[in-house]
Amino acid sequence: MTETLLDIANLHVRFGATTAVAGACLHVSKGEAVGLVGESGSGKSATILAALRLHPPNARISATHLTLGGHDVLTLPQPALRRLRGRFAAMIFQDPLTALNPLLTIGTQIAEVLTRHRALSPADARRQAAALLTQVGITDPARRLAQYPHEFSGGMRQRAMIAAALAGDPALLIADEPTTALDVTVQAELVRLIAGLQRQRGMGLLWVTHDLALMAGIVDRVVVMYAGRVMESGPVAALYANPRHPYTIALLESLPRLDQGRGRVLAGGPPDLTRPTSGCVFAPRCSARMPRCMQAPPMFAAGDSHVACWLAAPAGAEVAA
Amino acid sequence: MAALSEASGVSVRYGGVAALTDVDFAVSAGETVAIIGESGCGKSTLGRTLLLLQPPTSGTVRFRGEDLTALPARALRQRRRFMQMMFQDPYASLNARMTIGETLAEPLVVHGLATWRTARPRVAQMLARVGLDPGVTSRYPHEFSGGQRQRIAIARAVIAGPDLVVADEPLSALDITVQGQILDLLAALQAAQNLTYVFISHDLPVVRHIAGRVAVMLGGRMVEQGPPAEVFATPAHPYTQALLAAVPIPDPALARARMATAAALPAATPAPPNACPFVPRCPAARPICTESMPPLRDIAAHRRAACWLNEVPA
Structure with a gap:
């Protein structure tokens, strides 16, 4: 049995009348790369913020289970929580300028993580920071550290942020749309870099994204969220080759491809998250809608995947709500 | 056929920095032309120059045959009704x-x-x-x-009721399912109002399916033009090849295979003044590429490229 890094069961996140996450489950093991995919409002960001207890104070959180490295995130005292963040689980963001302090040199910021989390002396921290810059593909690290x-x-800023995230030698790296604002050529290099670092270090990787194309080559498993719920999860090969949930199918079909068509258009928009529904949240847009979709489907096992759709129900199953 | 919008020999300099260098670009009425390239390649500057939202440092910009740079401010304002800009960020x-x-x-x-x-x-x-x-x-x-x-x-x-709409990355900030809906809307409006689109984008798969012609820019210069089906199938410029090689593949096995085999593209660095701007990153660069910028020339019907590989035998 491999070591569990992050384990979330039945997570609910509410902001006022809005239910951002309703019963999400997510699991990342040591050395495993998991892609968490969803569009705006799917609850993917709320889920990872809750996982690190970085959610805004007005959020109300509940979960059957929410552990990071075996610690209960929701009840952990602040000092222990701070040690866990950065040291056990580090995060990289879409916009490095939100994560990097504009008034401090790159060297100071990476060294700070090293002295705080790894108790290195200032001189050792400096040397280690230079080594980290080299690892993320930044040449002339001595000069770069002073910038x-x-x-x-x-x-380059993304690379520097990755170096800072790796400084605590985390077991789990959480990447929140880290390449979205970049050119495709730069994107491709960063994806390759992160995938390589994950393998070398045996880290767990949680890759949070709206981009199904970009993550295809780097993750082992995919979790698809929509309107605060997990629609489908499964091994990457099965999910792309044989998607089971109509939303996953629609999402894959909507991708324009160089070698194929422009993609199909999924009409409509996500539901109003301030109005709870007792049925399947995707039903209003679903082309395979049936009468029993008025009742929310449970998670069914389908091969190696899990699917929240009545279409995946085993023959004869009439699960009562 | 006369062009609806045309830039001839256009250069734009900001201080000492050349944003556009000697660019020729024309769009016919009813066409959808995409301009692609990395950030800083000059694609947005060219879009703004076509509408004279950015005056060129040298060269001419025509709209319906009229030289916009020669128009008095009042007349230019009247023309603005017929040429509009659409931005990436509706926020x-x-x-x-x-x-x-x-x-x-x-x-x-x-x-x-x-x-x-x-x-x-x-x-x-x-x-x-x-x-x-x-x-x-x-x-x-x-x-x-x-x-x-x-x-x-x-x-x-x-x-x-414009004739020309320059759309600068109108989809980038949107979710994938919303992108499809907006593309449908743009196509419907084009049909209903006979619009001409200049579509500035970094998304090659989208460009492949909506544009009749694609223009590839690099370092403020036009380096390749042609129908996207042909340009993307047989790119004539190593830079276009590099852009295509970076397009994510939504197939786990293919994506993994490419990541394992594809050579890394070096980061962009400045090229010598008269050199091809791709020289520092080009796997096929030769001495002549550093000595002089290749001209943009016809290489086949409807296709143009600015690369010495197409001109000088090795």
């Missing part, structure tokens, strides 16, 4:  | 303090096509055409989703 974030290009 | 491009009704009526009022009062029926009609409830005129941009805001921005761009 400020604005002196880096967008792609 | 930034819509005035947060104007209602949707005011936002859509403004272009009509500015160009003297209606008064604030008489604009109302046209605003309602336009909202319906872009798939929004005509009853939303008294609401503000923040009350709408990203996709709805992009619909409002599109309605504002086309309400005064």
Whole structure:
């Protein structure tokens, strides 16, 4: 049995009348790369913020189970929680300028993580910071360490943020749309870099994205969210080759491809999250809608995947709500 | 056929920095032409220059045959009705303090096509055409989703009846399922109003399916042009090849195979002044590529490229 890094069961996140996450489950093991996919409002960001207890104070959180490295995230005292973040689980963001301090040199920021989480001396921290920059593909690290974030290009800034995230030698790296704002050429290099680092270090990787194309080559498993719920989860090969949930199918079909058609258009929009529904949240847009979709489907096992859709129900199953 | 919009020998310099260098680009009425390239390649600058939102440092910019750079300010303002810009970020491009009704009526009022009062029926009609409830005129941009805001921005761009619309990354901020809906809307409006689109994008798969012609830019220069099906199947410039090789493949096995085998593309670095801008990253660079910039020349029917590989035998 492999070591569990992150384990979330039946997570609910509410902001006022809005239910951002309703019963999500997510699991990342040591050395495993998991893609968490969803569009705006799917609850993917609320889920990972809750996983690190970084959610805004007005959020109300409940979960049957929410552990990071075996610690109960929701009840952990602040000092222990701070040690867990950065040291056990580090995060990289879409916009490195939100994560990097514009007033401090890149070297100071990476060294800070090293002295705080790894108790290195300032001189050792400096040496280690230079080594980290080299690992993320930044040449001339000695000069680069003395520079400020604005002196880096967008792609280089992402690399510097990755170096800072790796400084705590985390077991789990959470990447929240880390390449969205970048050119495709830079994207491709960063994806390759992160995939390589994950393998070398045996880290767990949680890749949070709206981009089904970009993550195909780097994750082992995919979790698809829609309107705060997990619609489908399964091994990457099965999910792309044989998607089971009509939403997953629609999402894959909507991708324009160089070698194929423009993609099919999924009409409509996500439901109003302030109005709870007792049925399947995707039913209003679903082409395979049936009468029993008025009742929310449970998660059914289908091969190696799990699917929240009545179409995946075993023959004869009439699960009562 | 005369071009609707045409840039000839256009250069734009900001201080000492060349944003565009000697660019020739033309669009015919009814066409959809995509401009692709990495950030900083000059694609947005070229789009803005076509509308004279950015005056060229040298060269001419024509619209319906008229030299826009020679027009007095007042005459230029009149022409603006027929050439509009659409931006990536509908959060930034819509005035947060104007209602949707005011936002859509403004272009009509500015160009003297209606008064604030008489604009109302046209605003309602336009909202319906872009798939929004005509009853939303008294609401503000923040009350709408990203996709709805992009619909409002599109309605504002086309309400005064332009011929040319320059759309700068109109899909990048949107979810994939919303992108498809907006592409359908842009196509419907083009058919209904006989619009000509210059579509600035970094998304090659989208460009492949919506553009009749694609122009590839690099370092402020035009390096390749042609029909996307042909350019993407047999790219004539190593830079176009590099862009294509970076397009994510939504297939786990193929994506993994490519990641394992593809050579890394070096990061962009400045090239010597007269060199091809791709020289520092080009796997096929030769001495001549550093000595002089290759001209953009016809290489086949409807296709042009600026690369010495197409001209000088190795």
